[in-house]
Amino acid sequence: MTPAELYRYDVNGYILLKGAIAPDELLRLNREIDAWEERAAVDFRAKAEGENAEVRYDDIVNQEPNLVDLAAHPVLLPYLVEMVERPRLKSTWIAFKWRGGETKLHSNHTPSITHNFYHFNGQIRHNLLNVMYAMHDIAPGGGGLQVMPGTHKANYPRPPGDGLEDMLVELPMQAGDALLFSHDMAHCSRNASDAVRRTVMYTYCPGVIANSFGGDRLYDEIFAAAPEDSWLKYLTRRANGFKETYPQPAHP
Ligand SMILES: O=C(O)CCC(=O)C(=O)O
Known part of the structure; x- marks a missing residue:
C-alpha cells in the first residue's frame, strides 16, 4: 500500500x-454467476410479501469453484498483508439485491470492547476486513454500499434510531471494482433501482480468530487442493489460537 492509500484507508475506513x-x-x-442469479430469482419469487428483496448464498467458495481464486486475488494481497495480522479467510457469500433489497446500518465497532476493535498502533489492524466485488456496474441508487466514513474509530457508540443519515456516503461501483472496508465502519445498502445488484463478498480476520460459521474444517477441501506455499493455502488454513497452522508465504 502506498502512504496515500494507507492514510486514506485509515481516515475513511474503506x-x-x-x-x-x-x-x-x-x-x-x-x-458462471448467471446460473446463481437464475436460482436466486426463483428463491426471490418464493419470498413472502414484505421480505427483504435480497437473496444471498453463504459459504459460496465451497459451492462455486470458480469463485475460489478470488479469495487470494493478487490485487488484494498487499492490502491484506498490510492491514490484517496473519490473515485468514473468514466468510464468503454471493448476494443479489432487487429493488428494495437492503442491508440495515450496522458495524462491529464498539469503543468499549478492546478485542472487538479496529485499531491503529503504528499499523492498521482489523478484526474484520470485508472485500466486496461488484460483478455488474452499481449505479447511484443501485444498492452501492453506503458508508459513514471514520465511524470505525468513533469514540462514542452510534446512537440508536434515525438522525445520522446525512453522514452516509454512497459508493457506486463499476463491474470488476473491489471495495475494501473495515467492518467496524458503519455501513448499509439499499437498491432503489430496477437493476439487480450482483456482488461477491470475502471477509478476512486475523489468524487468531476462529470461523464464526462452519467450524474449523470449513475450508479443508480448498486448503488440500491449493498449491503448496500459495496464498490461497495460507488464507484457508485452520485457526489454532496464536499458533500458525501453515507458514505465511513470502510477501506478495
Ligand atoms: O451487501 C451489502 O450491501 C452489505 C454487506 C454487509 O453489510 C457486510 O458485508 O457486512
Missing part, C-alpha cells in the same frame, strides 16, 4: 480498487 478483476476474467465469472 478504499475502492478500480478494475480489480480484469475484463476477460469478469466475463468468465459472470457466465
Whole structure:
C-alpha cells in the first residue's frame, strides 16, 4: 500500500480498487454467476410479501469453484498483508439485491470492547476486513454500499434510531471494482433501482480468530487442493489460537 492509500484507508475506513478483476476474467465469472442469479430469482419469487428483496448464498467458495481464486486475488494481497495480522479467510457469500433489497446500518465497532476493535498502533489492524466485488456496474441508487466514513474509530457508540443519515456516503461501483472496508465502519445498502445488484463478498480476520460459521474444517477441501506455499493455502488454513497452522508465504 502506498502512504496515500494507507492514510486514506485509515481516515475513511474503506478504499475502492478500480478494475480489480480484469475484463476477460469478469466475463468468465459472470457466465458462471448467471446460473446463481437464475436460482436466486426463483428463491426471490418464493419470498413472502414484505421480505427483504435480497437473496444471498453463504459459504459460496465451497459451492462455486470458480469463485475460489478470488479469495487470494493478487490485487488484494498487499492490502491484506498490510492491514490484517496473519490473515485468514473468514466468510464468503454471493448476494443479489432487487429493488428494495437492503442491508440495515450496522458495524462491529464498539469503543468499549478492546478485542472487538479496529485499531491503529503504528499499523492498521482489523478484526474484520470485508472485500466486496461488484460483478455488474452499481449505479447511484443501485444498492452501492453506503458508508459513514471514520465511524470505525468513533469514540462514542452510534446512537440508536434515525438522525445520522446525512453522514452516509454512497459508493457506486463499476463491474470488476473491489471495495475494501473495515467492518467496524458503519455501513448499509439499499437498491432503489430496477437493476439487480450482483456482488461477491470475502471477509478476512486475523489468524487468531476462529470461523464464526462452519467450524474449523470449513475450508479443508480448498486448503488440500491449493498449491503448496500459495496464498490461497495460507488464507484457508485452520485457526489454532496464536499458533500458525501453515507458514505465511513470502510477501506478495
Ligand atoms: O451487501 C451489502 O450491501 C452489505 C454487506 C454487509 O453489510 C457486510 O458485508 O457486512
